[in-house]
Amino acid sequence: MKAIITQSEPSKRVRSVVYVNSVLNVIANDFAVKNGIYISLFKSKTWLKVCRLVNKMHVASLREIFPDAGSITFSHTAGCQCGCSPGYVIKEERPNCFGRYFWVDIEVSAEEEADFKNKLFSSTLAKEFADEKAAHALKLARPKDTSLSETSLSH
Numbered sequence: 001m002k003a004i005i006t007q008s009e010p011s012k013r014v015r016s017v018v019y020v021n022s023v024l025n026v027i028a029n030d031f032a033v034k035n036g037i038y039i040s041l042f043k044s045k046t047w048l049k050v051c052r053l054v055n056k057m058h059v060a061s062l063r064e065i066f067p068d069a070g071s072i073t074f075s076h077t078a079g080c081q082c083g084c085s086p087g088y089v090i091k092e093e094r095p096n097c098f099g100r101y102f103w104v105d106i107e108v109s110a111e112e113e114a115d116f117k118n119k120l121f122s123s124t125l126a127k128e129f130a131d132e133k134a135a136h137a138l139k140l141a142r143p144k145d146t147s148l149s150e151t152s153l154s155h
C-alpha cells in the first residue's frame with residue numbers, strides 16, 4: 001500500500017484532517033451491502049471489526065507520509081460536525097501550529113486487494129454477522145411487557 005497526497009490546503013484548525021480515497025473502503029462497503037449490514041437495526045460488532053481493520057491499514061499507510069504525526073485516528077466528524085466528511089485526524093507533535101487539509105489516494109496493489117477481499121469475503125466474518133443478526137432477532141421476538149420493548153419492536 002502506498003499513500004499519495006493529491007491535494008493540500010491550509011486549515012485554521014490545530015489538527016490536520018486527511019480525506020482518504022481508497023479501494024479498501026469500496027470493498028468494505030461491498031461487504032456491508034452484500035451482508036445486509038447497512039439495513040440491520042443493531043450496532044454490529046462484526047462491522048466494527050471490519051472498520052477497525054480498514055482503519056488500521058489506512059493509518060499504517062498514512063504513517064509513512066506523516067512520520068511526525070503524534071496520532072492518526074479515524075473520525076466520523078473529522079471534517080464536519082454533521083458527519084458528512086469522515087476522515088483521519090492528525091495530532092501533530094509540534095504544538096501551536098495550524099493544521100492542513102489533505103486529500104490522499106491510497107494505492108493498493110492487485111495482490112493486496114485480493115488479500116483484503118479474502119480477509120472479508122472468505123472469512124468467518126459473514127457468518128459472524130449472520131449469527132449476530134439471528135441473536136438480535138431472537139432478542140426482539142422474546143415477549144416483554146414493558147412499553148419500551150414495544151417501541152423498539154415497531155422500528
Ligand SMILES: [Zn+2]
Pocket residue numbers: 080081082083084085
Ligand atoms: Zn457536514
